[in-house]
Amino acid sequence: MEKDYFIERKPMPFRIKTVEHVKMTTKAEREKLIAEAYYNVFNLKARDVYIDLLTDSGTGAMSKEQWAAIMMGDESYAGADSFLKFKQAINDVLGFDFVLPTHQGRGAENVFTKAFVKEGDIIPGNMHFDTTEAQIEDKKGIGKEFVIDEAYDPQLIHPFKGNVNISKLEQFLQKNRDKVPLFILTVTCNSGGGQPVSMRNIKELSAVLKKFEVPLFFDIARFAENAYFIKHRESGYENKTISEIILEMMSYADVVSCSAKKDPLGNIGGFLAMRTEDYFDKLKPFVILNEGFITYGGLSGRALEALAVGLHESTSEEHLAYRISQVHYLGKLLDDAGIPIVKPVGGHGVFVDGLKFFPHIPQDNFPSQALTVYLYIESGVRGVEIGNLLAGRDPQTGKNRYPKVDTLRLAIPRRVYTNEHMEYVAEGLKKIYKDREKYKGFEMVYEPPFLRHFSAKLKKVE
Numbered sequence: 142m143e144k145d146y147f148i149e150r151k152p153m154p155f156r157i158k159t160v161e162h163v164k165m166t167t168k169a170e171r172e173k174l175i176a177e178a179y180y181n182v183f184n185l186k187a188r189d190v191y192i193d194l195l196t197d198s199g200t201g202a203m204s205k206e207q208w209a210a211i212m213m214g215d216e217s218y219a220g221a222d223s224f225l226k227f228k229q230a231i232n233d234v235l236g237f238d239f240v241l242p243t244h245q246g247r248g249a250e251n252v253f254t255k256a257f258v259k260e261g262d263i264i265p266g267n268m269h270f271d272t273t274e275a276q277i278e279d280k281k282g283i284g285k286e287f288v289i290d291e292a293y294d295p296q297l298i299h300p301f302k303g304n305v306n307i308s309k310l311e312q313f314l315q316k317n318r319d320k321v322p323l324f325i326l327t328v329t330c331n332s333g334g335g336q337p338v339s340m341r342n343i344k345e346l347s348a349v350l351k352k353f354e355v356p357l358f359f360d361i362a363r364f365a366e367n368a369y370f371i372k373h374r375e376s377g378y379e380n381k382t383i384s385e386i387i388l389e390m391m392s393y394a395d396v397v398s399c400s401a402k403k404d405p406l407g408n409i410g411g412f413l414a415m416r417t418e419d420y421f422d423k424l425k426p427f428v429i430l431n432e433g434f435i436t437y438g439g440l441s442g443r444a445l446e447a448l449a450v451g452l453h454e455s456t457s458e459e460h461l462a463y464r465i466s467q468v469h470y471l472g473k474l475l476d477d478a479g480i481p482i483v484k485p486v487g488g489h490g491v492f493v494d495g496l497k498f499f500p501h502i503p504q505d506n507f508p509s510q511a512l513t514v515y516l517y518i519e520s521g522v523r524g525v526e527i528g529n530l531l532a533g534r535d536p537q538t539g540k541n542r543y544p545k546v547d548t549l550r551l552a553i554p555r556r557v558y559t560n561e562h563m564e565y566v567a568e569g570l571k572k573i574y575k576d577r578e579k580y581k582g583f584e585m586v587y588e589p590p591f592l593r594h595f596s597a598k599l600k601k602v603e
């Protein structure tokens with residue numbers, strides 16, 4: 142049998158101390174609520190959602206140690222103790238000496254694209270996340286994908302689908318070096334399904350970029366999950382600790398940009414970290430201009446405290462084993478039911494293949510968005526479309542982009558839901574799958590000029 146890379150169930154390394162009640166709604170109520178939201182789940186009130194898998198960003202549960210640290214917040218404008226702890230945690234966990242906090246990931250992206258990207262530049266990466274792509278385009282640059290071809294086939298099994306196609310990149314750089322200010326490697330690769338990048342690929346990438354003198358930037362929103370996959374899938378790493386693997390990964394990056402709302406277990410926050418002072422000096426003025434003074438970057442002292450603790454917790458192997466195995470548990474339930482998912486399952490969510498689930502709905506009618514809407518109606522579960530709606534239009538041609546991987550993403554918040562919740566999610570999808578021919582697609586009623594998925598209004602195709 143083909144190796145499927147599902148990670149088996151692992152024990153929950155925590156117990157529940159505080160309960161957050163959720164409201165139960167009926168199917169008829171949800172039909173009405175989603176219609177009022179113009180069939181866009183971003184317009185729903187969170188209180189009308191039973192299980193919220195919209196994102197794993199900022200939605201994690203903090204530990205009692207994080208809550209305790211919040212009480213230690215030093216809210217001084219400059220040089221606060223909380224910043225020094227945050228900086229130390231980044232140094233311990235990631236190995237960087239220079240740190241610039243930002244209010245969240247896109248704040249960091251705005252800063253580094255402002256400092257490095259000019260009109261006409263091409264920014265290669267494995268696959269840029271939507272906010273990264275939008276920040277590049279905002280500076281009149283162009284993002285370009287160099288992920289391996291296997292990433293575009295949702296059913297194809299490969300242990301590191303976030304890897305870069307090194308030879309393709311090398312050929313590209315031979316002709317276009319002058320237009321390329323930097324390369325962005327996203328670990329894990331969110332847009333490709335939360336897929337990891339191997340250490341070997343990182344090393345090869347670093348060597349090629351060194352040859353062409355192109356700086357290597359990492360988007361490290363999910364660095365610890367990537368390290369877990371390296372440990373469990375890449376030979377030579379099975380006996381290394383997660384911390385050792387993280388430090389080795391980071392040793393290849395010149396600058397990292399992080400949304401601290403993911404692996405670092407924060408409800409808010411982000412940062413840039415770098416090895417040398419020249420990058421720090423180049424980025425610093427843009428942090429002051431856009432985020433805040435360089436020792437808080439738009440964050441409160443208490444948020445910095447929570448992140449300092451969260452960064453350390455994120456590297457626990459038990460935490461990662463449970464976290465990733467829970468995501469895989471949901472994936473396995475769906476796969477066993479014949480529901481088409483992106484395989485192997487990545488680190489932070491299960492991506493259901495909307496094109497295969499609803500083959501009768503044309504891509505222009507947003508099959509994955511349709512699945513997102515119908516799942517909410519069926520069971521009160523909120524996922525999100527990562528497909529045609531999110532991909533938006535090509536700024537040059539104004540035409541819809543047609544991503545090859547067009548999915549409903551079920552992103553699992555860290556330490557929030559149990560495996561019983563996962564079973565409930567799977568049941569809802571199974572019900573829809575059974576009668577899948579009867580469901581219709583959607584069309585646009587209102588479309589903003591960029592990041593359209595956040596505020597688009599849709600209606601059902603008649």
Ligand SMILES: Cc1ncc(COP(=O)(O)O)c(C=O)c1O
Pocket residue numbers: 198245246247248270272273327331360362400401402410411
């Ligand atoms: C890979 C990646 N980069 C950047 C971001 C943007 O971060 P934020 O939402 O904190 O602005 C995200 C958010 O989902 C992400 O997944």
